[in-house]
Amino acid sequence: MSDFTFQVLSDNVKLLKTSASKYAVYGVLIAVAAIIIATCLVSYYEQGRVTLDGIIQAQKTNVALWLLNLAPFGFAVWGQYVSSIMAFKAGAMIVDQTTELRAQVVASERKAKHEITHDRLTNLPNRVLMEDRLEQAIHVAQRERRPMAVLTLDVDQFKEINDTLGRDHGDRLLRQVAARLTATVKDTETISRSGGDEFTIILPSITNESDAIETSANIGNALKAAFDIFDSTLDVRASIGIALYPEHGMSADDLLQHAEVAMYVAKKEKCGYALYDPRQEDKSPRRVTLAGELRQALERNQLFLKYQPKLNVRQKKFSEVEVLARWQHPRHGVIEPDEFIPLAERTGLIKLLTSWVLKNGIRQVAEWARQDINLNISVNISAQDLHDDDLYDRITGLLAANQLRAEQLVLEVTESTIMVDKERAMSMLNRLAATGIKISVDDFGTGYSSLAHLSALPISEVKIDKSFVMDMLENSTHAKIVRAIIDLGHNLGMKVVAEGVDDPSIYRRLAGLGCDGLQGHYLGKPLYADEIPGWLSTGLQKVV
Ligand code: C2E
Ligand code: MG
Ligand code: MG
Numbered sequence: 335m336s337d338f339t340f341q342v343l344s345d346n347v348k349l350l351k352t353s354a355s356k357y358a359v360y361g362v363l364i365a366v367a368a369i370i371i372a373t374c375l376v377s378y379y380e381q382g383r384v385t386l387d388g389i390i391q392a393q394k395t396n397v398a399l400w401l402l403n404l405a406p407f408g409f410a411v412w413g414q415y416v417s418s419i420m421a422f423k424a425g426a427m428i429v430d431q432t433t434e435l436r437a438q439v440v441a442s443e444r445k446a447k448h449e450i451t452h453d454r455l456t457n458l459p460n461r462v463l464m465e466d467r468l469e470q471a472i473h474v475a476q477r478e479r480r481p482m483a484v485l486t487l488d489v490d491q492f493k494e495i496n497d498t499l500g501r502d503h504g505d506r507l508l509r510q511v512a513a514r515l516t517a518t519v520k521d522t523e524t525i526s527r528s529g530g531d532e533f534t535i536i537l538p539s540i541t542n543e544s545d546a547i548e549t550s551a552n553i554g555n556a557l558k559a560a561f562d563i564f565d566s567t568l569d570v571r572a573s574i575g576i577a578l579y580p581e582h583g584m585s586a587d588d589l590l591q592h593a594e595v596a597m598y599v600a601k602k603e604k605c606g607y608a609l610y611d612p613r614q615e616d617k618s619p620r621r622v623t624l625a626g627e628l629r630q631a632l633e634r635n636q637l638f639l640k641y642q643p644k645l646n647v648r649q650k651k652f653s654e655v656e657v658l659a660r661w662q663h664p665r666h667g668v669i670e671p672d673e674f675i676p677l678a679e680r681t682g683l684i685k686l687l688t689s690w691v692l693k694n695g696i697r698q699v700a701e702w703a704r705q706d707i708n709l710n711i712s713v714n715i716s717a718q719d720l721h722d723d724d725l726y727d728r729i730t731g732l733l734a735a736n737q738l739r740a741e742q743l744v745l746e747v748t749e750s751t752i753m754v755d756k757e758r759a760m761s762m763l764n765r766l767a768a769t770g771i772k773i774s775v776d777d778f779g780t781g782y783s784s785l786a787h788l789s790a791l792p793i794s795e796v797k798i799d800k801s802f803v804m805d806m807l808e809n810s811t812h813a814k815i816v817r818a819i820i821d822l823g824h825n826l827g828m829k830v831v832a833e834g835v836d837d838p839s840i841y842r843r844l845a846g847l848g849c850d851g852l853q854g855h856y857l858g859k860p861l862y863a864d865e866i867p868g869w870l871s872t873g874l875q876k877v878v
Contacts, residue, residue, distance in 0.1 A: 358413025365405035456512035464526035471538040483546035485535040486593035492531035550607035573600040574607035591626030640860035654710040657695040700736035712744035717754040740770030767792030800834025
């Protein structure tokens with residue numbers, strides 16, 4: 335019997351010792367009533383009437399009444415006994431159920447923790463857990479004054495395999511690669527899938543660089559045998575970059591970045607693996623170094639926001655702005671989001687970036703509201719944000735803190751963002767939309783989904799991608815696509831917005847076709863926050 339069970343049961347018994355149970359009280363009352371009635375009856379039979387003397391006489395002389403007088407004690411003991419048995423049984427039932435509930439809570443906590451820290455496809459640790467383990471490994475290596483290594487592995491030509499054979503093949507290949515990696519490394523070494531076709535392996539205890547090179551060669555050999563994926567046989571190679579602690583970096587960020595630089599060299603030189611060499615930095619593409627710098631950029635506030643006005647055609651009013659992020663890089667100048675957003679998505683920094691954009695964007699709209707400038711705000715959201723369970727609390731918290739109504743916020747998601755994991759995205763979008771937040775499908779037409787496909791989602795707006803809009807006057811196919819999206823969107827009860835409106839004739843054509851919202855350089859380029867109030871008063875001249 336566990337301590338907990340024992341405690342519950344002995345508490346029940348203790349309780350019964352200090353107070354009378356209902357059964358005991360009823361038993362005693364019935365017994366006392368029976369004694370009174372019996373005594374009166376005896377008195378009546380012996381003296382022809384009921385008198386006090388007769389009652390006293392009956393009690394003194396009638397042996398049956400003496401026995402009956404013992405009944406209240408019997409009932410009291412019986413009542414307490416029955417109640418204690420019932421209390422015991424109820425207690426035991428509660429203990430059983432509590433134990434079961436506890437087991438369920440522990441199991442679901444364990445499952446949730448596993449999901450947060452593991453990659454769904456391969457069941458390997460994800461980037462979050464890997465970074466944590468890497469920090470720990472660095473800590474231990476530092477304390478014990480010995481080296482350790484980080485390997486970054488990228489599957490060669492994975493994109494081609496994925497594009498030509500399809501995602502099912504790609505997914506299955508990644509699972510098989512993960513299985514072979516797991517079988518090759520030691521139990522103490524962590525393998526993680528850090529995104530796409532990239533794996534990271536932490537070797538926490540090596541004696542020198544030859545150990546890391548040997549592991550890399552072993553991994554290369556393990557991947558040599560062909561992969562059977564459905565009915566295809568694939569020859570796959572990988573490129574591995576090696577960075578050593580402390581030689582190539584003392585922090586997790588530095589080691590990961592340097593392993594990636596080395597991996598890029600291995601890929602370029604088709605040599606399987608390469609050890610980091612600082613001289614390689616010049617040869618590595620800008621994206622590799624930028625990826626490593628992005629975290630610092632966020633911490634040092636090197637990012638800033640621009641706001642592009644969205645015209646409400648019917649109201650002839652700019653009632654919304656789209657927030658667009660920029661990076662003021664100390665050496666490269668302003669870097670556009672098309673370059674750094676994919677990096678943020680690949681390195682898992684996007685959640686941090688989205689939080690930053692939401693916080694600053696929402697604050698800015700609240701600030702305008704204080705100046706009597708009322709604007710809605712639209713924010714671009716990535717797939718990883720939608721899979722982040724904290725997103726809901728973060729957004730609703732920010733809206734409340736800045737006294738913004740949910741209806742003032744539009745979240746722009748692309749079709750592919752939704753399709754990465756439709757069930758999960760749908761549940762998050764439903765929760766958000768239920769508060770009044772609007773959901774817009776960005777860059778519509780560039781993905782593979784149909785509008786009907788998306789109609790199950792709580793979508794209030796579609797944005798036609800600028801690639802169809804910008805040349806719609808010359809390209810009749812694009813003009814037809816734009817028209818079809820407007821009609822279908824309206825039939826499904828959605829608003830239709832066009833982006834990329836960069837000249838007056840496109841503006842007139844789209845307004846004529848019944849577009850609800852328009853956005854583009856002709857109507858307004860992305861502006862700094864302090865340019866918006868002045869611009870709002872002059873920008874409408876083109877519209878009226
Ligand atoms: P998007 O969400 O489709 O944003 C519209 C993009 O089209 C913006 O580019 C905008 O400047 C540009 N644009 C609008 N009108 C015109 C026009 O008339 N002509 C031309 N040539 N371009 C026009 P931007 O700011 O470079 O952003 C590019 C993409 O980067 C965005 O596309 C969005 O997908 C992504 N992005 C920007 N900021 C963020 C962010 O904070 N978070 C996320 N997740 N993505 C962002
Ligand atoms: Mg957008
Ligand atoms: Mg767009």
